[in-house]
């Protein structure tokens with residue numbers, strides 16, 4: 001994946017030269033009364049990249065998604081889509097985007113083609129042009145042979161692909177997908193990502209996905225990681241993880257108090273930054289396995305469990321925010 005990003009990115013940048021960015025956020029802010037949901041977000045999404053918005057519950061993904069899809073006007077700052085202001089020029093923006101919401105938007109009692117036909121009519125398409133677009137859209141998601149079937153007879157994964165075909169009917173350059181893998185089994189997820197990559201590679205479509213799943217975020221070319229409405233990290237999954245040196249080492253202890261004490265002792269003795277997260281002590285270190293032995297020998301009887309691993313996106317989140325991606329209240333959802 002990393003190699004593909006490295007070789008693909010320069011081409012995409014050449015492709016983007018001179019054109020308006022698919023998405024440009026300038027100090028974008030939104031509050032719901034006293035609650036600040038988006039806090040001065042600024043970043044740009046490049047043409048023909050799959051861009052992920054990753055964040056835990058309440059980080060602001062849905063709020064941003066609703067602003068980009070013109071369902072909501074931000075309280076401050078600017079969101080531009082292909083150069084158009086999402087708040088001031090919503091109709092122009094809608095022509096540029098295809099949106100797939102989490103909730104199903106298909107009519108189960110109609111056929112696949114009928115669903116697409118209705119969508120085409122909403123965009124002013126008709127006659128032979130609409131017919132061609134329906135055919136093309138279904139070809140793109142490998143469902144042309146199911147055009148005449150009732151949607152209710154398709155599997156969940158196929159229905160998700162019809163949603164994708166539906167949002168492609170007016171040939172948008174930018175797709176906005178809200179938690180696209182929700183409810184899909186692993187095989188259907190793989191298929192979905194394969195179609196997104198095809199759209200990116202063969203048609204230069206830009207894709208923005210929101211997700212709270214690390215494994216899904218790993219598929220993206222670049223990510224914006226949000227926490228409490230703030231941008232805490234921006235970059236490719238590979239680069240973000242590379243910024244964390246060595247291994248991530250976790251020591252489990254019996255209590256939060258023990259973890260806090262152990263973190264202090266490890267920091268003092270070994271001159272590393274060890275942090276207590278609940279009952280766990282976390283640190284980053286080259287040669288993690290060797291270091292584990294040193295710590296266990298130095299502080300006998302305190303460590304109840306150990307893990308050593310390569311940095312993950314969760315580690316990036318912890319490094320940038322100082323807390324876990326999933327708090328005690330939300331664990332179990334991931």
Ligand SMILES: Nc1ncnc2c1ncn2[C@@H]1O[C@H](COP(=O)(O)OP(=O)(O)OP(=O)(O)O)[C@@H](O)[C@H]1O
Pocket residue numbers: 032035036037055056057058059060061062063064212
């Ligand atoms: N209609 C609303 N009224 C008041 N506060 C809201 C409203 N919608 C969202 N919020 C608050 O704004 C913040 C961001 O919420 P948002 O739904 O954008 O997060 P999210 O990242 O999409 O979360 P999730 O993954 O749970 O969908 C949260 O603190 C949430 O409680």
